[in-house]
Amino acid sequence: MDTHAYYNKELVDKVLKEIVGRRREVEAIVAALAAGKNILLEGPPGTSKSTILRIISKKCGRPFYLVEGSSDLTPQKLIGIFNPAKVLSEGFKPECFDPGPLTLAMEKGGILYIEEFNRLPEEVANVLITAAEERELNIARYGVVRANPLFRIICAMNPYDDVGTRQVSRALLDRFIRLKMDYQSREEEIEIVRKRTKVNQYKLIELAVDIARETRLHPAIKMGASVRGAIDMVLILKEMKALKGELSVKDVETAALMSFTSKIWLKDLSLTPEDVIKDILKKVLLGKPSSLGLKEERNFWKDEGCLKGFCECTSIEDILKFSRIAPRRAALMVNTSPDVLDKISEMGVKGLEVIARIIGYLDPRLKEVARRYARELIIKQTAYISRGLDGTVKSKDPWNYVDLDLDSTIEKVLESGLKTLDNLVVYKKVRESRSYAIILDKSSSMSGLKIVIGALVASIIAYAYSKVDDYLVLAFDDKVTIVKELGKRVSVEELVDRILSLKPSGYTDINLALRKAYNEMVRKGRKPRGILITDGEWTKGENPLKSSRLFYTLHVICVPSRWVGFARMLADTGNGNFIFMDSLSNIQDYLSLLFS
Numbered sequence: 001m002d003t004h005a006y007y008n009k010e011l012v013d014k015v016l017k018e019i020v021g022r023r024r025e026v027e028a029i030v031a032a033l034a035a036g037k038n039i040l041l042e043g044p045p046g047t048s049k050s051t052i053l054r055i056i057s058k059k060c061g062r063p064f065y066l067v068e069g070s071s072d073l074t075p076q077k078l079i080g081i082f083n084p085a086k087v088l089s090e091g092f093k094p095e096c097f098d099p100g101p102l103t104l105a106m107e108k109g110g111i112l113y114i115e116e117f118n119r120l121p122e123e124v125a126n127v128l129i130t131a132a133e134e135r136e137l138n139i140a141r142y143g144v145v146r147a148n149p150l151f152r153i154i155c156a157m158n159p160y161d162d163v164g165t166r167q168v169s170r171a172l173l174d175r176f177i178r179l180k181m182d183y184q185s186r187e188e189e190i191e192i193v194r195k196r197t198k199v200n201q202y203k204l205i206e207l208a209v210d211i212a213r214e215t216r217l218h219p220a221i222k223m224g225a226s227v228r229g230a231i232d233m234v235l236i237l238k239e240m241k242a243l244k245g246e247l248s249v250k251d252v253e254t255a256a257l258m259s260f261t262s263k264i265w266l267k268d269l270s271l272t273p274e275d276v277i278k279d280i281l282k283k284v285l286l287g288k289p290s291s292l293g294l295k296e297e298r299n300f301w302k303d304e305g306c307l308k309g310f311c312e313c314t315s316i317e318d319i320l321k322f323s324r325i326a327p328r329r330a331a332l333m334v335n336t337s338p339d340v341l342d343k344i345s346e347m348g349v350k351g352l353e354v355i356a357r358i359i360g361y362l363d364p365r366l367k368e369v370a371r372r373y374a375r376e377l378i379i380k381q382t383a384y385i386s387r388g389l390d391g392t393v394k395s396k397d398p399w400n401y402v403d404l405d406l407d408s409t410i411e412k413v414l415e416s417g418l419k420t421l422d423n424l425v426v427y428k429k430v431r432e433s434r435s436y437a438i439i440l441d442k443s444s445s446m447s448g449l450k451i452v453i454g455a456l457v458a459s460i461i462a463y464a465y466s467k468v469d470d471y472l473v474l475a476f477d478d479k480v481t482i483v484k485e486l487g488k489r490v491s492v493e494e495l496v497d498r499i500l501s502l503k504p505s506g507y508t509d510i511n512l513a514l515r516k517a518y519n520e521m522v523r524k525g526r527k528p529r530g531i532l533i534t535d536g537e538w539t540k541g542e543n544p545l546k547s548s549r550l551f552y553t554l555h556v557i558c559v560p561s562r563w564v565g566f567a568r569m570l571a572d573t574g575n576g577n578f579i580f581m582d583s584l585s586n587i588q589d590y591l592s593l594l595f596s
Contacts, residue, residue: 005060005150006033013444013505014059015052020195021188022048028179029056038132038153040117040173043181046226049156053113062150063110065101069119069155075127078102079139092141102131103139109148117155125172128153132175186213187328189227191361197234200336202329207284208233211256214280215264220271225263232259249285256281316343323354327448330354331361338366345373352377353584356452371500374452378496381584382459435470435486435526436461437517440499441534443477443508450559453581454533455499457557459492461531472520475499476513477506478540486524509541510534510570518550530554530574536567548574557581 015026029052032039041049050066057064067078080100087096105112114120120128131137135147155176184192189209190202199205208230216224236255241247260280261273319340322330334340344351352374359370438461440454458473473484473495483498484490490498514530521528528551536558538544548554554574558567560582571578 005062006030009506011056011059015055018055019048019051020191021184022052025179025181026052026056029053032177032179033152036149036152038176039155040176040178041154041156041181042158042178043156044158044183044223044226046228047181047183049181050113050115053111053154057111060150063105063108065105065110065112067101067112067114069114069116071119071121073120073124075123076100078124078127079137080142082141094142097139097142102127103137103145105153106131106135106137106145106147106151109150112151112153114153114155117157129172129175132172183213183216183226186210187326189213189230190332191328192227193230193234194332194335196231197238199234199238200332202332202336204237205230205234205332206329207252208237208256208259210284211260211277211280214284215260215277218276218280220266220276221264222267223265225260229260229263252285253278253281316340319344319358320350320354323357327357328361331358334358335363335366338369341366341369341373345377348377349381349584352381352452352456353449356449356584358448359452360448374455375493375496375500378452378456378459378500379493381456382492382496435472435521435524435529437472437474437521437528437530439513439517439530439532439534440473440475440483440502441477441508441510441513441532442475442481442502442504443537443539444505445508445535445537445561446559447504450535451499451502451504453557453559453584455496456584457531457533457581458499459496470526472517473499474513474517474520475502476509476516477504478509478512479506480513480516482520486520486526507540508534508537510536510538510544511541511547514544514547514550514554518547527552530576531557532570532574533557533559534567535559535561536563536565536570537561538563538566544570545573551575555579 011030012023012027015030016023019026025048029039033056043049054064067073078100080098080103082092083096083098086093090096099107102112104110114128127137131147132153135151137145139145153176183189186209189212190205193205193209194200194202197205209227211233212225212227212230214224215221215229218224233255236258237247237251240251240255244251257274257277260277264273264276266273266276319330319333322333334344341355344354347354355370355374355377359367359374362370438458440458442451442454446454461471470486471484472482472486475481475483481502483502484495510532514532517530518528521530530551530553532554534556536556548570551574553576554571555576555578556567556571556574557579558564558581561567564580567580568578
């Protein structure tokens with residue numbers, strides 16, 4: 001048995017790969033499970049509560065037991081009963097006991113998930129208090145059941161529901177920690193519908209999602225629809241289109257009524273669910289509010305033009321626009337029309353930036369194609385931009401003059417005049433080894449555009465410096481990986497491949513990375529110079545400002561982040577330049593600062 005199932009640092013990332021968004025909630029749930037706490041999830045239906053828990057239990061290898069809370073639930077159904085037929089023939093033996101979900105979860109160290117927590121009868125709630133607090137049950141004729149260390153109780157309740165519900169006792173609530181879950185963002189709900197329906201007509205998906213979201217804001221509705229309504233509507237329209245070949249506004253209206261009227265709860269009883277959904281549909285299609293006088297507005301439903309474009313492909317201009325403001329939506333457009341990736345890859349730096357912003361949201365097959373294009377674009381841009389930096393790099397004087405022979409130098413000046421530095425007479429004249437440590441942040445916050453910026457910057461710097469000196473490349477999260485060692489030659493193509501294959505994960509220990517880079521440089525007899533590429537989001541380890549002071553020069557390239565101020569402090573204390581890079585345009589101008 002894995003006694004540390006909930007303490008796996010990779011668990012959060014494994015769970016997030018199978019759901020859309022919800023990082024905050026997943027991290028909170030995993031932390032609570034690891035802390036040995038029972039959890040109460042509070043939120044409307046369709047907010048991924050059971051989905052998250054099923055995935056967590058699967059990734060942890062723990063059994064998952066689902067119980068529907070209702071007035072019919074009894075302590076016996078929860079705990080278990082002796083099989084009457086076996087008891088008559090064999091008596092009250094432990095083997096004759098049929099354990100219920102609570103007993104099974106306690107014995108096997110599983111997760112007991114109870115939906116509709118506020119519908120539990122009082123006697124069932126009392127059983128849960130004992131299990132949650134004492135972590136044991138005394139079952140007559142069966143014995144004492146002691147909970148496995150991995151046993152957890154997780155309950156869920158809908159705060160909007162007041163039919164058949166009960167006030168949860170303070171004694172029971174005191175045994176739980178509470179996490180409130182709300183609806184996800186519009187872009188996340190669009191992605192959920194796309195994945196669940198496997199439909200790539202993004203405008204149709206947007207329509208269904210917007211209707212669902214409008215039901216949560218409508219003044220006549222007490223509780224709106226979850227994303228399930230949007231999923232149902234898209235699936236119905238998918239089959240309608242297969243049957244009829246094309247869709248009409250009337251088809252959209254029918255699908256919306258079928259999908260949403262059963263999922264909303266009205267507070268204005270003078271209206272019907274049909275009236276409200278028609279009103280919302282009209283508002284979404286026309287992009288403006290409408291009245292409820294639909295009987296006088298029947299001509300609207302004959303206007304097929306308002307549906308025009310809902311199943312059409314988008315233009316590349318839309319993808320470029322949305323890649324900055326709504327990358328999930330842009331990725332959905334590309335998933336719908338994969339061939340557009342070829343055109344994007346021909347757009348140079350602009351195309352690379354688009355790929356960087358959307359790659360995390362693409363289908364797995366397209367993600368590999370996008371990664372290949374990104375590699376090719378980075379290599380092309382590296383060669384192009386580095387040519388402009390060659391002169392800057394070579395103009396630096398690489399010589400280090402030590403132990404000046406003052407008498408001999410004065411004699412030489414008196415004889416012929418000091419015309420060049422070569423006239424200096426020194427006991428020792430050596431070429432100073434100008435090496436840099438490129439320190440690349442690959443923590444979980446450095447996904448998408450950030451890691452591509454890091455790959456491009458690192459490859460350009462490496463390409464430029466490989467012609468005059470050596471360089472070290474480190475990648476870090478809460479651990480440090482040497483991507484390229486000092487003294488070993490690596491092609492730019494291989495370096496880019498190595499960086500793009502890094503999977504952003506883990507916490508950010510900047511101090512650990514700076515210490516490692518400093519030690520590697522000093523160990524090889526190099527003056528400690530560094531170029532740190534990060535978002536500055538320091539989340540683990542000691543204060544990195546202590547280590548930045550160790551460097552002769554520490555430049556900092558900061559990618560988009562709310563920690564920009566801290567990243568600037570690292571550059572200041574490291575006696576280096578600070579560059580804020582929120583895009584790939586003008587990258588040559590940015591990097592010229594590093595060589596000035």
